[in-house]
Each structure stands twice: as C-alpha cells, then as structure tokens.
Amino acid sequence: xxxxxxxxxxxxxxxxxxxxxxxxxxxxxxxxxxxxxxxxAVAALALLWLLVCGPGDSGCHLLTVADLFDRVIRHSGxxxxxxxxxxxxxxxxxxxxxNELGKPARKCHTSGMLTPNGKEYAQKxxxxxxxxxxxxxxxxxxxxxxxxxxxxxxxxxLPDDSLSKAKQISNMVHELKTGVEKVTxxxxxxGIISNSLNGMASSEGTGLSISNEANMMSDSxxxxxxRRDSNKVQSYLKILKCRxxxxxxx
Amino acid sequence: MxxxxxxxxxxxxxxxDSLSTSDDLLQWPQISICRSPEMETFSCxxxxxxxxxxxAPRTIQLxxxxxxxxxxxxxxxxITSGENSCYFNVSYTSIWxxxxxxxxxxxxxFDQKCFSxxxxxxxxxxxxxxxxxxxxxxxxxxxxxxxxxxxxxTADVQxxxxxxxxxxxxxxxxxTKWKELTPRVSTMVPLYSLxxxxxxxxxxRSRQQTSEKFGEFSxxxxxxxxxxxxxxxxxxxxxxxxxxxVTFGACGxxxxxxxxxxxxxxxxxxxxxxxxxxxxxxxIDPDLLKKGKLDEVNSILASHGDYKTKLYNDDLWVEFIxxxxxxxxxxxxxxxxxxxxxxxxxxxxxxxxxxxxxxxRASCCEPDIPETDFSASDTCDAISDSDQFKKVTEKEEDLLxxxxxxxxxxxxSFANTDTQHRHMNTQSENIQLWPPFAESTDSLRPSVHPxxxxxxxxxxxxxxxxxxxxxxxxxxxxxxxxxxxxxRPQREGCTEQNFTIDNTYFCEADVKKCIAVTSHEEDExxxxxxxxxxxxxxxxxxxxxxxxxxxxxxxxxxISEMPVPDYTSIHIVHSPQGLVLNATAxxxxxxxxNMSSGYVSTDQLNKIMx
Numbered sequence: 121x122x123x124x125x126x127x128x129x130x131x132x133x134x135x136x137x138x139x140x141x142x143x144x145x146x147x148x149x150x151x152x153x154x155x156x157x158x159x160x161a162v163a164a165l166a167l168l169w170l171l172v173c174g175p176g177d178s179g180c181h182l183l184t185v186a187d188l189f190d191r192v193i194r195h196s197g198x199x200x201x202x203x204x205x206x207x208x209x210x211x212x213x214x215x216x217x218x219n220e221l222g223k224p225a226r227k228c229h230t231s232g233m234l235t236p237n238g239k240e241y242a243q244k245x246x247x248x249x250x251x252x253x254x255x256x257x258x259x260x261x262x263x264x265x266x267x268x269x270x271x272x273x274x275x276x277x278l279p280d281d282s283l284s285k286a287k288q289i290s291n292m293v294h295e296l297k298t299g300v301e302k303v304t305x306x307x308x309x310x311g312i313i314s315n316s317l318n319g320m321a322s323s324e325g326t327g328l329s330i331s332n333e334a335n336m337m338s339d340s341x342x343x344x345x346x347r348r349d350s351n352k353v354q355s356y357l358k359i360l361k362c363r364x365x366x367x368x369x370x
Numbered sequence: 371m372x373x374x375x376x377x378x379x380x381x382x383x384x385x386x387d388s389l390s391t392s393d394d395l396l397q398w399p400q401i402s403i404c405r406s407p408e409m410e411t412f413s414c415x416x417x418x419x420x421x422x423x424x425x426a427p428r429t430i431q432l433x434x435x436x437x438x439x440x441x442x443x444x445x446x447x448x449i450t451s452g453e454n455s456c457y458f459n460v461s462y463t464s465i466w467x468x469x470x471x472x473x474x475x476x477x478x479x480f481d482q483k484c485f486s487x488x489x490x491x492x493x494x495x496x497x498x499x500x501x502x503x504x505x506x507x508x509x510x511x512x513x514x515x516x517x518x519x520x521x522x523x524t525a526d527v528q529x530x531x532x533x534x535x536x537x538x539x540x541x542x543x544x545x546t547k548w549k550e551l552t553p554r555v556s557t558m559v560p561l562y563s564l565x566x567x568x569x570x571x572x573x574x575r576s577r578q579q580t581s582e583k584f585g586e587f588s589x590x591x592x593x594x595x596x597x598x599x600x601x602x603x604x605x606x607x608x609x610x611x612x613x614x615x616v617t618f619g620a621c622g623x624x625x626x627x628x629x630x631x632x633x634x635x636x637x638x639x640x641x642x643x644x645x646x647x648x649x650x651x652x653x654i655d656p657d658l659l660k661k662g663k664l665d666e667v668n669s670i671l672a673s674h675g676d677y678k679t680k681l682y683n684d685d686l687w688v689e690f691i692x693x694x695x696x697x698x699x700x701x702x703x704x705x706x707x708x709x710x711x712x713x714x715x716x717x718x719x720x721x722x723x724x725x726x727x728x729x730x731r732a733s734c735c736e737p738d739i740p741e742t743d744f745s746a747s748d749t750c751d752a753i754s755d756s757d758q759f760k761k762v763t764e765k766e767e768d769l770l771x772x773x774x775x776x777x778x779x780x781x782x783s784f785a786n787t788d789t790q791h792r793h794m795n796t797q798s799e800n801i802q803l804w805p806p807f808a809e810s811t812d813s814l815r816p817s818v819h820p821x822x823x824x825x826x827x828x829x830x831x832x833x834x835x836x837x838x839x840x841x842x843x844x845x846x847x848x849x850x851x852x853x854x855x856x857x858r859p860q861r862e863g864c865t866e867q868n869f870t871i872d873n874t875y876f877c878e879a880d881v882k883k884c885i886a887v888t889s890h891e892e893d894e895x896x897x898x899x900x901x902x903x904x905x906x907x908x909x910x911x912x913x914x915x916x917x918x919x920x921x922x923x924x925x926x927x928x929i930s931e932m933p934v935p936d937y938t939s940i941h942i943v944h945s946p947q948g949l950v951l952n953a954t955a956x957x958x959x960x961x962x963x964n965m966s967s968g969y970v971s972t973d974q975l976n977k978i979m980x
Contacts, residue, residue: 193530197533197579197580200580201580204580227438235466237464237465237466237467238410238460238463238464238465239409239410239465239526239529239531240460348466348486348488349466351466351488351580352465352466354580355465355531358529358530358531358533359529359530359531361530362529362530369529370529
C-alpha cells in the first residue's frame with residue numbers, strides 16, 4: 121500500500137496537536153483557491169479511506185492514527201470555515217435578528233443532545249463516548265443538509281456561490297462521517313478504544329426525529345446551528361486526538 | 371417652507387452637538403465588548419457613561435442568561451477583569467451555548483448582547499518575542515533575522531483546544547506604516563533584508579484560526595543592529611549612478627556622431643558608413659559596357675575563358691566581308707581567285723533565298739558581293755571559340771582543300787553539291803551552314819576540293835567552304851565539301867575534316883556532301899537541314915550530336931562525288947584572335963591574330979599573305 125497520501129489542501133502536519141488543522145481560517149476560506157483545496161482535500165480524504173488498513177491487519181502501520189486524525193481535523197476545519205462563510209452570506213440576504221432586547225430564539229435541533237460544552241467535560245468523558253458523540257452529531261446533520269440543499273435552490277436571490285457552498289457542505293459532512301468511522305475502526309482495531317459502540321443504534325433512531333425538527337428552522341438559523349455544530353465537531357476531534365496520544369497530557 | 375425646514379434641522383443639529391458635549395446630559399452605559407481569550411472563560415466590558423454622576427453610584431448590574439430557558443442572573447465576578455467588567459470563569463462558561471448579557475440598573479435596561487462563546491474568541495497576544503540574526507549580506511548593508519515567540523499562556527494550544535494564527539508587523543522606527551506578514555500558525559518567522567543601519571519595531575497579534583478578528587497587539591520589540599558592533603554601517607545605500615552614466619554616454623555618442631558626420635575625411639566616413647557593394651565583374655569596366663563597341667566587349671568577355679561569343683555583329687560581318695573583297699594578295703591563291711571570279715554568278719545564285727533573320731546572314735548573300743557567298747553559310751556566322759583555333763591539329767588537310775587541283779573531277783560533284791546546296795538554301799531561311807560533324811569522327815577532316823572547271827555547270831556549285839579549324843600553324847581547316855576528289859573517297863573527304871575541335875562549323879553544303887554519300891538515306895539531309903536550322907550558332911554539343919549522325923552516316927555510305935566549294939570565307943569571328951584564310955597554307959603564327967577585334971583586317975591579311 122502506498123505509504124502516504126498527500127493532502128492537497130494543507131501541508132502534512134507533524135504529530136503535534138497544537139499545530140493541527142491549519143486550514144480553517146475564514147480569510148483563507150473565502151479565497152477562491154480554497155475551493156480547489158477543499159476539493160483536493162476531499163479527494164485525498166476519499167483516497168484515505170481506501171488505504172486505511174483493515175481491521176484484521178495488524179501489521180499495517182503505514183498510516184498512523186495521528187495522521188488520520190490530522191486529516192479528519194483538517195476536514196472538519198474546512199467544513200467550519202465554509203459554513204461560516206455561508207452564514208455571513210446568508211445574513212446579508214435574510215433580515216438580521218434583533219438580539220438587542222429579545223431572547224435568543226435560535227434553537228437548533230441538536231440542542232437536545234447532551235454534549236460536553238467545555239474542555240474539561242470533553243476531557244472527562246470516555247473516549248468512546250466522545251467518538252460516539254461525534255458520529256452522532258454528524259449523523260444528525262446528514263439528512264437536514266440534503267433537505268436544506270433542496271430548499272435553498274429555490275431561493276432566487278441567493279448567489280450561485282452560496283448554493284454551491286451548501287452543496288459542498290453536505291458532501292463534506294458525508295465525507296467526514298465516513299472518515300470518522302474509519303478512524304474509529306482503526307482505533308478499535310488498535311485497542312485504543314473498546315469495541316462497544318452500543319449507542320450507535322440509538323443515535324440512528326433519534327437522528328430521524330431530530331431531522332424533522334430541522335426542517336422547521338429557517339435558513340439563517342439552520343446555517344447558524346450548523347456552524348456551531350461544526351465547530352463542536354472540530355473541537356471534539358481535537359480533544360479526542362489529544363487524548364489518544366499517550367504522550368500528551370490531555 | 372423649505373427655508374424654515376432647513377433652519378429647523380440646523381437648530382436640531384446644533385442642539386445635538388451641544389447635548390453631546392454637555393456633561394449634564396445622560397449618557398447611557400453600553401456594553402463595549404465581550405471576549406473570550408481561550409474559549410474557556412469570557413469577560414464582558416462596558417462603559418459607564420454619565421449615569422454615574424446623576425444617580426447612585428454603581429447600581430449598574432450585568433445580568434446574563436445562559437441558554438434560553440434559564441433566568442437572568444447577575445455577573446459572578448466584577449473584579450477580575452477590571453473596572454466595569456464582568457468575568458465568567460470556567461464553571462460559568464459553556465461553549466456553544468447561547469448567552470445574553472444585559473446591562474441594567476434596577477429595572478432599567480441599558481444594553482443587551484447575545485452571543486455564544488465560540489464566536490467571541492479573541493486570543494491574547496503572543497509572549498516572549500525575541501529575534502536572532504540569521505545572516506548578513508556580504509556588503510554588510512542588509513541582514514536577515516529570525517523572530518520567535520510563544521503562544522499566549524492562556525490559550526491551550528498544546529491540547530489543540532484552540533488553534534491560533536499569528537500576524538507579525540514590523541516597520542522602521544521612523545516610519546509610520548506597518549508592514550504585515552501573512553498570518554501563520556508557526557511561532558517563528560524570518561525577516562529578510564533588514565537594513566543594518568536602521569532600527570526596527572516588531573509587534574504581533576493572534577487570532578483563532580476559524581475567525582477573522584484579531585486579538586490585541588503584543589508589546590513592541592525593537593530590533594537594533596548596533597549592538598552587534600557592525601562597522602560597515604552605511605546610512606545611505608550607494609546605488610549605481612545610472613543617471614550619470616546615461617547622461618555621459620549620450621553626450622559622448624552625440625559628439626562622436628557629429629564629428630564623424632562633419633569630418634571631411636572620406637576614409638573615416640567609409641569606415642563608419644561603408645558603401646553598399648554593387649555587383650561587379652573583375653576586369654570589366656561597367657562604362658565600357660555601356661558605350662563600348664560590341665567587339666571590344668567581346669574581346670573582354672572572351673578573355674574570361676568560357677565565353678562563346680554568340681553575339682553576331684553586323685559590323686563585324688560587314689568588315690568580314692570587306693576582308694574577302696579587298697584581298698588583293700590572293701594571287702597566290704589563283705585557284706581561289708579564279709574560282710571566286712569565275713563563280714561569282716554561281717555564288718550569287720546560290721545565295722538566292724539565303725535570307726536570314728540572323729545578323730549578317732543576309733549580307734553574306736548579297737549579290738554584289740560574289741566572293742562572299744555565304745548563302746549556304748549563314749550558319750557559318752557562328753563565331754567560333756578560341757578553342758577552335760587552339761585545337762587545330764597538324765593533321766589537317768590543305769586549307770580549304772584548295773590545293774587540290776581536281777576541279778574538273780569535282781565539277782560534277784560540285785554541281786551536285788551546289789544543287790543540293792541551293793535546295794537547302796532556298797528551302798530554309800535560317801540555314802545552318804555548320805552542320806556539325808562530330809568529333810567522334812576523328813578521321814573526318816575538312817577537305818575542300820576546289821572546283822576547277824566548274825564555271826559552266828557550277829550554277830549549283832557553292833564555291834566556298836566553311837572553315838572548321840585553324841591549325842596552330844595558321845592553317846585553316848575547312849569543312850569537307852569535296853567528295854569527288856580524285857582517288858579520294860567521298861567518305862574520306864568527309865572524314866578528312868578535322869573534327870577534333872570544339873566548335874566546328876560546317877557549311878551546309880559540306881555536310882550535305884557528306885550526307886549525299888549516304889544518299890540512300892534521304893532523311894539525313896533533311897535532318898541535317900533541320901539541325902542546321904535549329905540555331906544560328908552551333909555549340910559543341912549540337913555539333914557533336916549531329917556530327918555523330920553524320921559521321922555514322924558517312925561511314926557507311928559509299929563514295930559519291932560531290933562538288934566542293936572553291937573557297938572558304940572566314941566566318942569565324944573570334945576575338946581576340948583573328949582568322950586568316952590561308953590557301954597556300956602559309957604558316958602564320960597565331961599570335962598575330964590576337965587582335966582586339968574579331969576579324970582580320972585587310973592590312974593584317976596583307977602582312978600575312980605573301
């Protein structure tokens with residue numbers, strides 16, 4: 121198997137969690153070259169999954185878990201940048217929310233999910249649960265994003281760039297979910313985490329109900345919620361990576 | 371009404387201004403900013419306004435509401451972040467949770483803001499900024515430095531909870547505008563090409579990677595090279611004096627050009643502005659070509675070797691004719707003279723129809739010039755090459771075969787020849803009188819048998835022969851005209867001609883005579899005529915080709931008698947050599963014939979002839 125897959129969007133980062141995911145700045149996200157980088161990253165990520173060693177292959181050390189995590193984190197960072205850009209674009213077209221005196225009315229369909237809202241909590245919960253949460257979040261957004269894509273196409277006032285971004289986001293989320301699943305499998309194969317992913321089945325069930333709620337949101341709220349959740353996913357992945365590496369004092 | 375409106379608005383503006391500047395009026399407290407340096411805690415800052423003076427001190431409260439379902443709570447910490455601030459520590463902070471903060475006093479709400487902590491991350495500036503010298507340029511003017519720093523201590527970059535980007539700005543001390551580098555994640559960056567004689571200032575700031583807002587700037591770090599003890603400090607960079615070089619160069623060039631143009635020396639002018647070469651032939655003066663005579667031109671051109679003077683000059687021809695006429699010393703050539711005189715009419719007859727388009731041909735057939743009966747010899751106008759004379763061999767027969775006294779015997783043949791000749795003359799306009807006898811027939815030698823008693827029936831006789839060659843001794847080798855010499859086969863007569871020369875010109879009649887030998891073939895004369903009519907001047911090749919045919923034909927044919935021309939006129943105009951028709955085979959050195967003109971004048975001929 122090839123030893124290395126070059127990531128088109130970013131330079132390969134060393135095993136240093138402090139320097140991971142160097143690619144999700146908003147300024148860079150808005151550069152037109154980023155789209156190409158993202159496409160390349162998506163392609164690289166796609167290739168990544170092909171070359172991840174199988175569960176029974178213990179001698180496959182070509183692609184370490186740290187490398188996999190780096191790529192996944194970079195991918196999630198790009199998703200977050202893209203969603204932030206899309207959010208700012210949508211804010212121009214939709215009336216801005218009056219948050220001066222009124223209560224924050226934004227309620228995301230994923231608000232009901234119990235997720236660690238701080239670094240300490242993220243450090244405390246078991247790695248398996250953290251992994252599970254990540255997958256759950258990604259699953260929760262999979263279908264609402266596809267609905268959102270269909271819905272937003274009818275908006276004539278939106279520029280084509282926004283529409284393409286929305287489509288790109290849904291693709292990337294799907295890619296990221298696949299990537300996290302692969303990483304999970306690798307971790308399980310290497311014994312880093314246990315094979316107990318009991319909650320996955322339940323998450324599938326709750327995912328359907330959640331997505332029904334998502335359809336009720338407005339477009340602006342939808343993107344705002346997604347932006348927040350993409351940041352959540354990125355942070356969880358970072359913490360998870362840190363926690364997996366034994367040398368780091370996470 | 372408009373004027374009143376205008377005055378009213380102006381009054382309002384003035385009142386507003388006065389209100390804003392007045393201390394009596396209330397200024398509402400406002401929340402200036404809420405920021406989180408590391409995405410674990412956050413603080414909110416507000417401004418007091420004038421409220422403090424008017425009402426009871428410090429009744430302003432900051433209320434916050436975490437998420438939507440909870441109530442408003444008061445700020446847990448007013449002190450840690452400073453005055454007019456509220457600090458929320460880790461326990462109070464939840465990321466990704468919407469917050470609302472409200473600045474209120476009792477029941478009066480002054481300001482409110484809603485946000486989530488992950489949106490308000492503004493990291494602290496980096497710390498421990500220092501620089502080290504990388505290298506200096508060879509001139510000692512520039513230097514490269516490496517700047518390093520540490521991430522802000524509050525941000526937990528190690529665990530990856532937050533990823534920071536850093537932006538470095540630097541400038542010279544006395545400048546006003548900062549130069550910015552692109553934000554980067556690494557905590558070190560090189561600065562290139564800093565001038566060693568100047569001091570620089572560096573400052574840094576950081577931001578979260580996914581956001582656009584930067585945090586505060588760090589402290590300014592000064593970069594000074596003087597502490598390194600560089601002795602090559604130059605305040606001003608000495609650039610190449612391009613301006614001076616260009617100016618002086620232009621002036622020098624202008625002066626040089628003016629001098630050259632104004633100088634009278636043609637040599638210098640030739641050197642700088644050489645003349646364009648025009649085509650030129652060595653040894654030939656273009657002016658001569660313009661106004662010189664053709665003969666002179668021919669002489670010049672012939673001296674170049676390969677030239678075949680195909681030009682035919684009327685003047686030459688006329689002169690040539692004159693030569694024959696005015697030759698009084700031909701007494702020795704009694705036979706010739708007799709023949710000439712006796713066969714005047716014959717010649718004139720034979721000249722009938724020998725009108726030619728080529729220059730000189732017609733003249734040769736003028737009746738008033740009986741001697742020069744070149745009717746059939748129109749083609750004899752061809753000017754032979756100098757090689758012709760060079761190649762005259764010793765084996766030539768007598769000149770013009772005039773030594774033969776077999777006129778009687780050749781009378782019949784001569785008549786025949788003449789008939790044929792006339793036939794040929796009348797038929798063809800451009801009679802090529804030099805049907806070529808090829809060199810292949812080496813044995814062919816010109817043998818012109820004089821026609822003796824052919825006054826009577828010499829109407830058909832052409833009493834001239836073509837000179838085919840000139841021996842070095844000065845003899846002229848004639849083309850074979852006589853075939854009916856006594857004891858001499860016709861073939862021999864034809865073959866006696868010396869065809870070893872390059873340019874061999876033969877009278878049509880001569881060829882005919884040879885051809886007549888092969889009378890069984892009627893095509894040959896016709897062919898010969900054709901070949902003779904091809905061109906006024908034969909070249910060696912044409913001579914060769916046709917001569918081959920003739921030679922072949924003559925080889926087989928039996929001998930039949932043909933009349934032989936009486937005399938030979940000099941047709942060959944060869945410059946610088948001349949042609950002398952020497953019937954008595956007087957040896958004449960060739961050199962005497964090297965004249966500028968292509969013909970032998972009468973005087974020269976008189977000298978030569980005995």
